Amino acid sequence: MDKTNLSLTGLALQKFKKNFWGVLSLVFIVLLLLIAIFAYVFSPDKTQNANWGDLSIHSKSPGFTVKMLTLPSQNEENTKLSDYFVGKTTAPLKVPILKYTISKDSLTYYEYTDEPSLAVAKTIPLSVFGADINADSIGEKYVKDQKFILGTDSQGRDLLSRLIIGSRVSIAIGFVAVFISLVVGIFFGAIAGYYGGKVDAFVMWLVNIIWSIPTLLLVIAITLALGKGFWQVFVAVGLTMWVEVARVVRGQVMSIKQMQFVTASRALGYKNSRIIFNHILPNSMAPVIVISAANFASAILVESGLSFLGLGAQPPIPSWGGMIKDHYNYIILGKPYLAMAPGIAMLLLVLAFMMVGNALRDALDVRSK
Structure with missing residues (x-):
């Protein structure tokens, strides 16, 4: 293709x-974005926030498999379209078991425990499963082997499901924080670079003040002022990232406003707002x-730091930083994968954004060939 014909x-x-x-890296980000949007389609645990768990199977290693007895519930609802995006609000009544036996009119099961000799036996009537029920249908429909690909966390919840649902927080914080930083940063940078003088001096004074405060401390202060919560964290992170955008935009505007097409626009009587934005x-x-x-990656790391400190997304909403906080002690207890799994996921996502940023920098550099 002739490059001279390309814009x-x-x-x-x-x-x-x-x-x-x-x-x-861009393909990886797009795939992760799709997984985050349709998280409950890919997640083995379909309950809201992947919050189903049983303490009897806590902290199990990857690949752990257990027999799961599902008990019918009157509160159980049919799957709706919204469940694929927000999860099921009612969790099924599931019990991890070692084994079960069926008599004429009752079912006896032994609850799962690491020490089989201490297993507790419980008996329930077969009428719980319905009138027309037999031993074969119970085994096929209500007792199934459940495999936890990445194991379970300290609360007995599926680690893979929590990891998938937690990706929503990291990706959402990137988009929302970057959007806020762009809106605020472009506005202040544009007026500072275009008008100059006292306006420029005030904006740069404000930028220098905010930049002099450590980012994490500023985010913590804003979070405490707005209150703990999902969206408060997004706003807090976005309000600390606009200064770098403002400085870059200011420099660009100061350079471009000296060009001839801007002078021609002023001569034609265009308003300043039209010259700036158009x-x-x-x-x-x-x-x-x-x-x-680059700000995408920074926002993800800042949110993870806040979650680790307990100021990020609040339970039961899963987040990668919160998962690391809950399980970092397990690194020295012989189960480092509980903290390493969300840590590696975060590393890959941040690395992908940094690689995309580097690629964009090279592609948009007019001096490179």
Whole structure:
């Protein structure tokens, strides 16, 4: 293809496609985004927040399999379309068992325990399963082997399900925080760079004040002011990330406003708002796109730090930082995978965003070939 016929965007896209790690990272992010959106489709545990657990099977190693007896419940609801996005609000009555026996009119099962000789036997009438029931149908319909691919956490919950549902928090914090930082940062950066003078001095004073405060301390202060919660954390992280965007936009606007097409726009009598938003900002977005990819990674790490401190997404909402907080003690207890699984997931996601950012930087660099 003749590159002389391509626009600047087309040339940048061609260069991005040649970056193997950038494309691979982008594919990984898109796949993880789809998994997060349809989390309850892929999650083995369909209950809301993947919160079903049993303490008798807590902290089991990956690949753990147990017989699971499902008891019929009057509160059990049929699967609705919304369940595929928010999970089922009513958890099924499931009991991990070692074995079971059926007599004429009753079922006796032995609850799961690590020491079979201490297993507790319980008996329930067969009428619980319905009028027309027999031993074969109970075994086929209500007793099944359940495998926990990544094992169970300290509360006996499926670790894989918590990991999948927890990806929603990390990806959502990236999108919301970056969106807030772009809106605030572009606004302040644009007016500072375009008007200059006292406006520029005030904006830069505000940027320097915020930048002088450690990010985590500032986020904690905003979180405490807004209150603990899901969306409060998103807003708090976004309000601490706009300063870098503002500085980049300010520099771009100060450079572009000296160009001839801006002078021509002023001569034609265009309003300042039209010149800024229709002519200057579209020509200054390349470095902003690059910095946004890096801010995605930063937002994920900040949220994880807040969750580790107990200020992030609150239980029972799973988050990778919260999972690490709950299980970091298990690293020295011989079960490091409980903390390493969310840690590795976070590492891969942050690395993917950084690789995409590097690829975008190379693709949008007009000096590179």
